[in-house]
Amino acid sequence: xxxxxxxxxxxxxxxxxxxxxxxxxxxxxxxxxxxxxxxxxxxxxxxxxxxxxxxxxxxxxxxxxxxxxxxxxxxxxxxxxxxxxxxxxxxxxxxxxxxxxxxxxxxxxxxxxxxxxxxxxxxxxxxxxxxxxxxxxxxxxxxxxxxxxxxxxxxxxxxxxxxxxxxxxxxxxxxxxxxxxxxxxxxxxxxxxxxxxxxxxxxxxxxxxxxxxxxxxxxxxxxxxxxxxxxxxxxxxxxxxxxxxxxxxxxxxxxxxxxxxxxxxxxxxxxxxxxxxxxxxxxxxxxxxxxxxxxxxxxxxxxxxxxxxxxxxxxxxxxxxxxxxxxxxxxxxxxxxxxxxxxxxxxxxxxxxxxxxxxxxxxxxxxxxxxxxxxxxxxxxxxxxxxxxxxxxxxxxxxxxxxxxxxxxxxxxxxxxxxxxxxxxxxxxxxxxxxxxxxxxxxxxxxxxxxxxxxxxxxxxxxxxxxx
Amino acid sequence: xxxxxxxxxxxxxxxxxxxxxxxxxxxxxxxxxxxxxxxxxxxxxxxxxxxxxxxxxxxxxxxxxxxxxxxxxxxxxxxxxxxxxxxxxxxxxxxxxxxxxxxxxxxxxxxxxxxxxxxxxxxxxxxxxxxxxxxxxxxxxxxxxxxxxxxxxxxxxxxxxxxxxxxxxxxxxxxxxxxxxxxxxxxxxxxxxxxxxxxxxxxxxxxxxxxxxxxxxxxxxxxxxxxxxxxxxxxxxxxxxxxxxxxxxxxxxxxxxxxxxxxxxxxxxxxxxxxxxxxxxxxxxxxxxxxxxxxxxxxxxxxxxxxxxxxx
Numbered sequence: 123x124x125x126x127x128x129x130x131x132x133x134x135x136x137x138x139x140x141x142x143x144x145x146x147x148x149x150x151x152x153x154x155x156x157x158x159x160x161x162x163x164x165x166x167x168x169x170x171x172x173x174x175x176x177x178x179x180x181x182x183x184x185x186x187x188x189x190x191x192x193x194x195x196x197x198x199x200x201x202x203x204x205x206x207x208x209x210x211x212x213x214x215x216x217x218x219x220x221x222x223x224x225x226x227x228x229x230x231x232x233x234x235x236x237x238x239x240x241x242x243x244x245x246x247x248x249x250x251x252x253x254x255x256x257x258x259x260x261x262x263x264x265x266x267x268x269x270x271x272x273x274x275x276x277x278x279x280x281x282x283x284x285x286x287x288x289x290x291x292x293x294x295x296x297x298x299x300x301x302x303x304x305x306x307x308x309x310x311x312x313x314x315x316x317x318x319x320x321x322x323x324x325x326x327x328x329x330x331x332x333x334x335x336x337x338x339x340x341x342x343x344x345x346x347x348x349x350x351x352x353x354x355x356x357x358x359x360x361x362x363x364x365x366x367x368x369x370x371x372x373x374x375x376x377x378x379x380x381x382x383x384x385x386x387x388x389x390x391x392x393x394x395x396x397x398x399x400x401x402x403x404x405x406x407x408x409x410x411x412x413x414x415x416x417x418x419x420x421x422x423x424x425x426x427x428x429x430x431x432x433x434x435x436x437x438x439x440x441x442x443x444x445x446x447x448x449x450x451x452x453x454x455x456x457x458x459x460x461x462x463x464x465x466x467x468x469x470x471x472x473x474x475x476x477x478x479x480x481x482x483x484x485x486x487x488x489x490x491x492x493x494x495x496x497x498x499x500x501x502x503x504x505x506x507x508x509x510x511x512x513x514x515x516x517x518x519x520x521x522x523x524x525x526x527x528x529x530x531x532x533x534x535x536x537x538x539x540x541x542x543x544x545x546x547x548x549x550x551x552x553x554x555x556x557x558x559x560x561x562x563x564x565x566x567x568x569x570x571x572x573x574x575x576x577x578x579x580x581x582x583x584x585x586x587x588x589x590x
Numbered sequence: 591x592x593x594x595x596x597x598x599x600x601x602x603x604x605x606x607x608x609x610x611x612x613x614x615x616x617x618x619x620x621x622x623x624x625x626x627x628x629x630x631x632x633x634x635x636x637x638x639x640x641x642x643x644x645x646x647x648x649x650x651x652x653x654x655x656x657x658x659x660x661x662x663x664x665x666x667x668x669x670x671x672x673x674x675x676x677x678x679x680x681x682x683x684x685x686x687x688x689x690x691x692x693x694x695x696x697x698x699x700x701x702x703x704x705x706x707x708x709x710x711x712x713x714x715x716x717x718x719x720x721x722x723x724x725x726x727x728x729x730x731x732x733x734x735x736x737x738x739x740x741x742x743x744x745x746x747x748x749x750x751x752x753x754x755x756x757x758x759x760x761x762x763x764x765x766x767x768x769x770x771x772x773x774x775x776x777x778x779x780x781x782x783x784x785x786x787x788x789x790x791x792x793x794x795x796x797x798x799x800x801x802x803x804x805x806x807x808x809x810x811x812x813x814x815x816x817x818x819x820x821x822x823x824x825x826x827x828x829x830x831x832x833x834x835x836x837x838x839x840x841x842x843x844x845x846x847x848x849x850x851x852x853x854x855x856x857x858x859x860x861x862x863x864x865x866x867x868x869x870x871x872x873x874x875x876x877x878x879x880x881x882x883x884x885x886x887x888x889x890x891x892x893x894x895x896x897x898x899x900x901x902x
Contacts, residue, residue: 241711248805249793263878350797352789352875358623424786424874432877571715572797572878 125172127158127179133170134186137162143457144444145527146536147192148550149174149200156202159550161538163463167525169538174202181207188444191560214273214589231259233267241571245274252585256574263570268563276589283549287314287519287541295537296381299553299587301342304328304335305530306537306553306587307384312465312526313539314386315517323511324388325467326504330401331380332466332528333497333504338367339531340448340490340497341412343582347487348419350576351428356418363411370404373397388514398505405498416491429484433577435565436481445561447533447554449581452489453481459529471503481565486580519544530554532584553587592843597681601670608817608824609633611863615823618867619791633820640813648806650709658704659807659814665697666821673825674832676851677840678752686746687735690829691728694781697822698724701803701815708806712795716802719878723780723787723799726885731777734892737770738833740899752836769895771834776888778826782819784866786876786884797875824859831858 125133134144142164149156158179160170172179181204182189193204194213204210211229231240238261245253253274259267282294295310296303308328320328345360368378374393375383383391419425435445440453450457458475460468476492478485519541526537533554540548562581566574613630620627647655672685672693702720705713739746741762742754755762780787783800792798795805804815832839838854840847876884 241715243711243796247793248795248798348874350794352785352792352870352873354619354791355623355871358625362624422872422874424876427880428874428877570878572719574796575794 123171124157125170127172127174130158130160130170130172131182131185134160134162134182137164137168137170140164142168144186144188144192145534146525146538146550146552147189147196148538148548149196149202150540150548151200156200158196158202159538161525161536163525163527163534163536166463167527169523169525177201178203178205180205183207183209187442188557191557211269212271212273214276228255228257228271231257231267231269233259235261237261238266254585258571258574260571263572265566265569265571265574268566268574270559270563272559272585273589275586277586279590280549280551283310283539283551284546286545288544290385292385293382296384298551298590299530299532299555299584300379300381301339302335302530302532302535302553302584302587304331304380304384305528305535306551308332308466309526309528309535309537311384311386312528313524313537313541314519316520316524318387318515318517321388321512321515322467323392323508324513324515326470326508327389327393327513328384328466329468329471330393330501330504331374331383333500334367334371334374334401335380336497336531337408337494338364338371339582340494341367343490343579344412344415344419344487346579346582347429347483347576348425350579351425353419353422353425356415356422359411359415359418363408363415366404366408370401373400385514387517388512390514392513398508402502402505405501409495409498412491412494416487419487426484428573428576429487430480430482432483432573433565433569433580434480434482435561437479439564440481440561443561443564444557445533446557447529447531448486448489448493449533449558449561451476452478452485454479457534459527459534463527465526465528467504467507470507471500473497473500483576483580532582532587533558551590553584553590555583555585555588558583559588593679594681596677596840596843596848597671597679600675600677600679601667601681604670604673604675604824604828605667605821608820609637611824611827611859612820614860615863615867618864619870622867622871633816637813637817640808640816641810643809643813645807645809645811647808647811648708648710651707651806655704655707655806656811658700658707659811659818661700662697662704662818663814663821665693665700666818666825669693669825670821672748673828674748674752674836674839675828676855677843677848678749678832678836679843680749686748687739687751688732688746690748691732691735694731694822695724695728697818698781701800704807704815705803705805710806712798712802712805715796716799716805719799720803723881723885726882726889727777727780730773730885730889730892731781733889733896734770734773734777735833737766737892737895737899740896741766741770748833751833752839753841755833755836756839756841764898766895766899767834769891769898771830773888773891773895774830774834776884776891778830779866779869780881780885780888782823782826785870786873787881789875827859827862828855830862831855 142162145163146161148159150159156174158172162168193207196202198213241258243256245255255271257269258265279298283291292307295307298306341360341364345357349357371380372378435453437454440450440455456477473496476489478489521541524539528535535554536552538550539546566577612633617627617630671681702717705717742751788799807815840851
């Protein structure tokens with residue numbers, strides 16, 4: 123059903139009342155112009171299509187703040203202008219689409235006064251991290267405003283995905299954000315597998331892989347938070363634990379970040395009983411060591427002083443900006459795709475979704491630590507429930523619109539595919555980092571400049587996933 | 591004559607050993623983190639490598655930028671001649687504690703200017719943080735040294751202090767000495783940009799204090815600045831070991847006294863180095879605005895040392 127763009131706010135509000143939330147919005151070319159596609163997810167996934175008259179429509183941002191980023195993205199990629207949008211800064215300043223975003227000129231922050239300085243940082247940083255340009259407006263040390271300008275690692279992944287459905291696009295999906303490979307590939311495979319019945323063993327192993335990915339990402343983040351507060355010994359400890367998971371990963375599929383094992387219809391390789399037994403053994407050790415690690419950090423008064431109340435993201439802001447994943451859960455938002463719309467074998471395992479209300483660096487660390495413990499329990503359940511059986515089946519891909527949504531270590535990951543005549547004609551990816559970057563801009567306000575790195579690390583955002 | 595020879599030898603030793611103790615500090619930290627760590631001789635190689643490299647200088651800087659590393663290195667050279675190491679003879683006997691404190695201040699001031707000269711924002715941020723700390727370090731450093739001078743009868747001559755402390759025998763172990771030494775140790779950490787004041791190992795340009803000011807330096811300039819900051823740590827450690835706990839130091843030029851002095855100072859400096867490594871492994875870096883509290887504590891300790899001198 124096709125709507126007009128003016129009807130969109132009302133329709134979206136109706137859906138919101140039924141518990142649906144905006145997860146993605148993009149423009150799509152149709153033979154006689156453009157349509158806006160709005161994807162809402164709640165108990166299920168719903169798509170709202172609206173025709174755009176010409177190249178302009180009335181912006182939704184003033185009524186639905188979560189749409190802001192998508193509208194900027196749509197303007198940069200399709201040239202459709204959202205009239206009345208309050209903040210049309212370039213989104214991916216060096217996007218491959220060039221002049222539409224205004225080239226390389228990055229605007230100054232819109233804040234003036236005596237003693238207010240602007241600090242430009244990046245895109246090249248002193249450490250080995252992704253490329254991003256940040257503009258801080260400061261009065262002394264406290265930050266009054268921070269704006270992130272990303273897009274330096276743009277590769278045009280969405281376009282690369284537009285292939286016949288028979289092509290194996292999993293290798294591309296793995297490379298969207300290398301440390302969230304399993305979550306992205308699973309989301310991609312959902313759009314291809316559609317309602318194909320995946321063998322049970324493959325579903326359990328997929329769940330296990332997704333949770334292993336969560337554990338090593340969260341351990342890396344905990345180590346990073348420790349390192350950024352100069353707590354060197356726990357940082358080394360966390361990295362050692364992360365390394366032991368990476369080595370387990372290598373035993374499972376020959377790749378430390380679990381690339382190459384997922385494929386349409388199931389898995390490319392089975393996991394032997396001896397490896398499963400080793401995973402179980404290792405995880406029990408890692409469980410205790412993780413508790414230890416968190417204990418050492420929590421018992422250090424100098425660390426707690428840095429972590430508590432730093433980089434606070436309020437519940438209201440988290441909801442307004444539609445933050446996802448551990449970041450949202452650390453601000454008290456109860457949202458997890460694994461519970462709301464179970465995929466793989468998440469309907470067959472029992473686990474809790476940890477929530478913390480305080481929204482600071484410590485809350486984000488605690489949520490991650492508790493998720494590690496839950497993930498270990500999920501993996502043990504998977505290993506116990508698993509029976510021998512086939513690991514792969516044939517896939518029949520039908521035409522139409524399909525959305526795949528998974529919970530990556532960073533949060534809700536969305537893939538949308540429009541398939542016509544056995545070919546993907548429009549593919550839209552939304553990494554969990556995309557809606558969380560504005561949440562970071564919001565959380566650092568009022569903090570001091572030297573605390574930004576630790577706040578940033580506690581958000582653990584992906585540059586390549588955001589830039590696509 | 592022999593005093594002059596001894597003091598020149600000990601100044602050369604302090605310069606030569608400074609990178610070694612920096613290497614030991616890094617190695618100890620690495621071992622505490624279960625890492626193998628780089629060789630304890632790595633700082634020598636780093637400095638040698640930097641000295642051979644050409645400089646890349648910011649376009650917005652003036653002649654001052656190139657000049658500053660030499661001033662910094664020169665001031666550390668001067669201080670190494672003024673500080674007792676294994677013997678109480680110092681080659682610049684006319685320098686006293688107060689001039690020492692202000693040569694450190696000159697060094698810091700020059701480094702801040704260098705940070706501003708480079709024209710990058712991190713130099714400016716590092717400089718402003720350094721100056722904020724400097725304001726608080728200076729009084730507590732001065733006061734702790736004054737307490738020491740008061741303890742030994744009022745002389746601020748560097749060469750006299752170890753001699754008089756030893757001469758006083760066991761009665762010197764007063765609260766004043768311990769309080770002044772604790773205060774001095776906190777300023778040692780602050781002056782040398784160690785955790786919890788600064789993180790010398792950080793890669794995060796936004797949190798840098800000392801490294802932020804050096805961020806535009808390269809090649810020989812960076813080599814000299816690095817060497818100077820290693821020498822500064824060495825000089826501070828030697829001051830801590832020879833002024834507050836001088837026992838073992840050579841008071842005469844006899845070979846046996848020199849040997850005992852050498853052995854004792856090396857062990858004492860090693861202990862200080864390991865203590866710093868332990869602190870850096872155990873503590874997180876403090877929040878920037880929490881640092882004044884710590885420095886105020888240091889000031890309070892030295893003030894108490896001063897008071898206890900007169901009432902006890």
